[in-house]
Amino acid sequence: MGIFSVIKREVSFTRSLKSVMAPVKDIDPADPILITDDIETTIAAYPDNIAFHFEGNTVTYAAFEARANRIAHWALSEDYQAGDTIALFMENAPDFVATWFGLSKVGIVTALINSNLEGAGLAHCLNIVATRAVITSADLAPRVSKIAAQLEGAPALWDWDGEVGKNLNRALAELPDDRPDQSHRAHMTGQDLFLYVYTSGTTGLPKAARISHARARRSFRIAISTCPLTPEDRIYVTLPLYHVTGGFIGQGGALLSGASVILRRKFSASQYWDDVADHGATVIVYIGELCRYLLNQPEHAKARSHKVKVGIGNGLR
Template sequence: MNPVAILAREFRFFQDAQLLKKWTGDISPESDFLVADDFERAVDAFPNNIAFRFEGQSTTYAEFDALASRFANWALAQGLKAGDCVSLFMENRPEYVAAWAGFSKAGLVTALINHNLEGDALAHCVNIAATKLIVTGAEQDEALRAAMDRVLGTPAVWSLGGTFGGDLGGALEAFSAARPDRKHRAGLLGKDLCLYVYTSGTTGMPKAARLTQARTQGMMRSFIAPCRITPKDKVYITLPLYHGTGGLCGIGQALMTGATAVIRRKFSASAFWDDAATEGVTAIVYIGELCRYLLNSPPHPKERAHRIRTGFGNGLRPEVWQAFLDRFSIPHLCEFYGSTEGNVSFLNFDGKVGAVGRIPGWLKSQFKHIAFVKFDVENEHPVRGPDGMCIRAAVDEAGEALGQIGDDVRQRFEGYNDASATEKKLLRDVFEKGDLWFRTGDLLRMDKDGYIYFVDRIGDTFRWKGENVSTNEVGEAMSQIEGIKTANVYGVSIPGTDGKAGMAAITVEGEVDFAGLYAALDAKLPTYAVPIFIRVQPEAETTGTFKYRKVELVADGFDPEKVSEPLWILDPGERRYMPMTPGRYAMLLSGGYKF
């Protein structure tokens, strides 16, 4: 890169950093300017702007505020008081946002529950939030009815349009649309609780992450600056509103600026470009797999007939990134790294393909609370030196990302409602005795220019033949093979061998040349990283936010008695994949294969 280009890059980065500071600089754990105040300030500035477009209907900011106030006044009439929790279990719709925004006016805490949950998982999420009342929708009638015998304390249920519980729509009409007196949230500060947002539950029951007022405000304002959002923008949100990316970052990006949130009940690849063109969408909110689905879809007549200029999200793999931008003619995407509950986050302001963010040299003093430390993949813990302290990772070396815990809004970690789950995320005595750091559970690396790259989840990276294997890297390589639609990679144990062998659960589109697959992968990956086993699934198993599920796949392993779907094993002598038969399985267990 020539000096002029470098200077232009640094100047743009500086501008974006200053804009971000402008939007987030007043957020403080000690401030009494809360989430509800943020909403009301936007309504007062843009009362006649369109806040929502949903299924052909428009809702102005003033109408949104009136509905939120009805929710608040109704909740107060139920005897709820500041600090009490309401569980919100409802599909995407404007009333979803109005409900929790309204509850925040009354100082209540809202638990944003995945609307796809059923049974024990649903009851668990309601119970750990100490729910006083449940607000739901028609689509959740049966799930809630079936789970209520496991819900503690028998909280009242109210439904918008459903048959299970009280008629919330009718009840709201009886209450004033005027804002409730601010005294109901008087005394609350930025460090007080606002929301519970749940982890996706890929490794067990969901955990309730505690989001304070300040944390929620930060998430809602973070992507305004890097995407340069103005009141003229229309932000398309197809992600679930119970999730932080769509429901907080995306909604906030729109509703804090006077822009319009164009929301859909759920993502649809076939309807995406029709919606974008018809609604005049200018910005999108994505998850990496959403982009992959669109890229794998047949050509659409409107896939370039749109006004989309920007977007933000995470999990966008490098092999999808540039192809997505080129095919759909989208000038800019802001990839980010972060978790709902953590204190480590990065933004890719300048759109460098593959990077999740950057810490330029002139900004390092503001990121002293973030560190990358050497990590022992086999034993799954940070490496410590002779003095017992952790060792910083070198340039371009993968290390676990840590965030020092402190009182500053960027450094706080509020934990979960489960004390043991919170403790697992803490690391003590990292660089000096007595310090306390948050463990992201992710391996990242930073290059010489300060660009940061996601490597893999800890537990997903495994060790085989004395080498570290990144499931993320293997998945990217496999997804480039003709016929392979998705690849979910994980490690499995083989009796009599050290470490874990690679296995991939794939979905296919068309024909896959299994006879030549090993050679194709060996050309793209180190030999030790080529998967030993392949499982062919009809559909990838994902969470509601498109994260691959692995726990069940690891448990099934490569046993043909457990797996009814096609299984393949790499024959090291033949250097090609062969169908897994009972005979080959028995040979594997007896040590007949020498990998």
């Protein structure tokens, strides 16, 4: 590569980097603006846009917020306070996002627990954040009940259908779906804690990374500017929402742009291109392993007949 080609490449990279970083330069952690406020702004602008395509159903942004508002009112009814931590232990679903969004409306921190954990590893992740409750699904709730004796503070167990823990869907049905009063989070700034996201635990027990509202605002905005995303985009997210790539880069980008998420409960290499093509995905979210799994599959008839214009992620050489 000649010197002029190198200079041209570096100039292009610098310009791209500036355009990516421009949307985050005005974020001040001391400001009283939370990621919650950003998402509510999107919902006000695009209430009728589809937020989720999931297992044959669609959810609009207005319906998504109504669900989140019920979760916020549920937390208040259970006397959880701003600054408390509630653990979320479930696979990908629209309710995963509605839960942390709803809890953030009243200043509660959500710990995003890896849905593959069990036993001592699961107990460790719940104990290190002093969780006051665990929200889970019926298939995962037995794992929590088995370690109840190891959990500090006796956190309440709620599962969506009440098969093992308390019935969360029944509790939500009796609550209003209007926005809770903003006074519940009025004392907070971007420096305050939003989520706990865990390391993989490959060299020991997982560690809880503290994600502030300001950090989340930056991550979500970078996702928009990198692609860039528009309200017309459809983003295929098959990575787990409890990790940053799927939950922040994929889901977060949609929540600030009004785009739709085509959400899959778990990654499937054999059904990947069917999902992408049949749902009209325009953006895919990846990690390196995902791409390698796809390359190891037999050639798929729809791998070249789709609307994907860009992929965003990490881990590719």
